[in-house]
Amino acid sequence: MNAALVSLLLPLAGALLLILLRPARSGRWVIALSLGALLAAIMALQVVLDHGERSLLVGGWEAGLAIRFRLTPLAALLLVFTSGLHLLVAALYAARIAHAAGNQDYWPLSCLLHAALAALWLSADLFNLYVTLELLSLVAVALVSLAGRKAWKPALNYLLLSLAGSLAYLLGVALIYGRYGVLDLAVLAQLTEADGVTHLALLLMTLGLMLKAALWPLHLWLPPAHAAAPTAVSALLSALVVKGPLYILWLIWSETAPAEFGRDAGLLFGTAGVMALIAGGWSALRAPRLKTLVAYSTVAQLGYALLALGLLLHLDEPRLHAALWLFVLAHGLAKVSMFLAAGELQSILDSKRVSGMKGASQNVPIALAAFAVAGGSLIGLPPSGGFLAKWLLLQPLFERPQHWPWALGALLGTLMSAAYVFRVVAHGFDRARPNPPSIHADRLAQWLALLPALLVWGLALISEPLLLWLGGLGR
Numbered sequence: 001m002n003a004a005l006v007s008l009l010l011p012l013a014g015a016l017l018l019i020l021l022r023p024a025r026s027g028r029w030v031i032a033l034s035l036g037a038l039l040a041a042i043m044a045l046q047v048v049l050d051h052g053e054r055s056l057l058v059g060g061w062e063a064g065l066a067i068r069f070r071l072t073p074l075a076a077l078l079l080v081f082t083s084g085l086h087l088l089v090a091a092l093y094a095a096r097i098a099h100a101a102g103n104q105d106y107w108p109l110s111c112l113l114h115a116a117l118a119a120l121w122l123s124a125d126l127f128n129l130y131v132t133l134e135l136l137s138l139v140a141v142a143l144v145s146l147a148g149r150k151a152w153k154p155a156l157n158y159l160l161l162s163l164a165g166s167l168a169y170l171l172g173v174a175l176i177y178g179r180y181g182v183l184d185l186a187v188l189a190q191l192t193e194a195d196g197v198t199h200l201a202l203l204l205m206t207l208g209l210m211l212k213a214a215l216w217p218l219h220l221w222l223p224p225a226h227a228a229a230p231t232a233v234s235a236l237l238s239a240l241v242v243k244g245p246l247y248i249l250w251l252i253w254s255e256t257a258p259a260e261f262g263r264d265a266g267l268l269f270g271t272a273g274v275m276a277l278i279a280g281g282w283s284a285l286r287a288p289r290l291k292t293l294v295a296y297s298t299v300a301q302l303g304y305a306l307l308a309l310g311l312l313l314h315l316d317e318p319r320l321h322a323a324l325w326l327f328v329l330a331h332g333l334a335k336v337s338m339f340l341a342a343g344e345l346q347s348i349l350d351s352k353r354v355s356g357m358k359g360a361s362q363n364v365p366i367a368l369a370a371f372a373v374a375g376g377s378l379i380g381l382p383p384s385g386g387f388l389a390k391w392l393l394l395q396p397l398f399e400r401p402q403h404w405p406w407a408l409g410a411l412l413g414t415l416m417s418a419a420y421v422f423r424v425v426a427h428g429f430d431r432a433r434p435n436p437p438s439i440h441a442d443r444l445a446q447w448l449a450l451l452p453a454l455l456v457w458g459l460a461l462i463s464e465p466l467l468l469w470l471g472g473l474g475r
Helices: 002-021 026-051 073-097 106-122 126-147 149-180 185-191 196-213 222-228 231-241 243-256 259-286 290-315 319-349 365-379 385-399 401-428 440-474
Strands: 054-058 067-071
Touching: 002 026, 002 067, 002 073, 002 106, 026 054, 026 067, 026 073, 026 106, 067 073, 067 106, 073 106, 073 231, 073 319, 073 440, 106 126, 106 231, 106 243, 126 149, 126 196, 126 222, 126 231, 126 243, 149 185, 149 196, 149 222, 185 243, 196 243, 196 259, 222 231, 222 290, 231 243, 231 290, 231 319, 243 259, 243 290, 243 319, 259 290, 259 401, 290 319, 290 385, 290 401, 319 365, 319 385, 319 440, 365 385, 365 401, 365 440, 385 401, 385 440
Parallel strands: none
Antiparallel strands: 054 067
16 A cells, blocks of 8 residues: 555655746656656555555544545556556657747646546545545646647636536535435445435436546537647546546446446446447547547547446446456557647647648658557457457347347447548548658657557457456456
């Protein structure tokens, strides 16, 4: 558990020091801190694999009043995932601003984002989850606004809708506390009953979390905010930030909600997931700008996670735990790669439009390859992580022929994904007059964009132990 706390405290301390001292080479400090947090997270993962779940009471109070941190196998994995992606994005941002002006406010804010996510993965009661979620949202809004005046309106919309989601979630938490007198997830799992107060509380919390995670149909704030944000911020928001509310949603419905409520909610989640796949994919296919296309792709791809959660609750199928979290991992890696690649394509080709990507295969080949390889995982081409997740999702449906509409929805989402990814790649291979060769920093940034895309395909190399481990989350 100590290693997990180090993974949380390093970025938090780094953010405070960067705000106070404003060192000249902030990027190097953040890279070093992120590397330390990653090593600590790996140690925490090893501890939980060897010794099982660990808990820690913080603040010197007795159980029920103290802040309880809980290190589960999933929390440890998400700590590693968060630290690794934050390190990668920090390295790319540092490489970019070495040759151009960059916003130094990014560094402390990104460390606060990292710390908020680490605290969220470790939190074990509904109110502490609210506190970490609120910090995460406020930092995310501040990061979006770093893009300047053009991002102020999307950032303000993000802030207002996020606050509305927080209010709904907090009202639900208040109802739960009034009904049961506790907020600890493990205790609530033994107490919750299928009554009207609990049903209303779960409904309010679910609406708030779906709004914060931009799950269909409460997703309209996400595409403008993610498209307007700086490229590094877009990558962090899409790969990590929207997963925080999704994690809490999974905790509430898989651990504390009465089973009879879960079966009904599963139908609604599954339907919303299929609609996200179709509506989000259609919007991505029609988007005129590259980053807007990638942002709508996030809305669509979150539909797979929502569908997996819905089927998990409705069918009571433990294998879908693995499908859900494999989707999260594969989507995070792919989406970091796609946003970073999109940033390089826009910068070097000097166009934000999809139609302006002509000649990318000549001028920005590595970035285009990163976009295509990451897109292959979103489509679900074997043997990528996206393929493994979809196969896990479809297996229980193939075993139950009466559930074929869900499988059809997943396959329609795959066709939509293929259409908008191939739309960009096709423009990239349309020949154009070559630009002057890109500088070394651009080449390095392109390779960094390609790295997570390769990693998501590398998940196939560890698929058997990974799937067995993730499948154990439901037992």
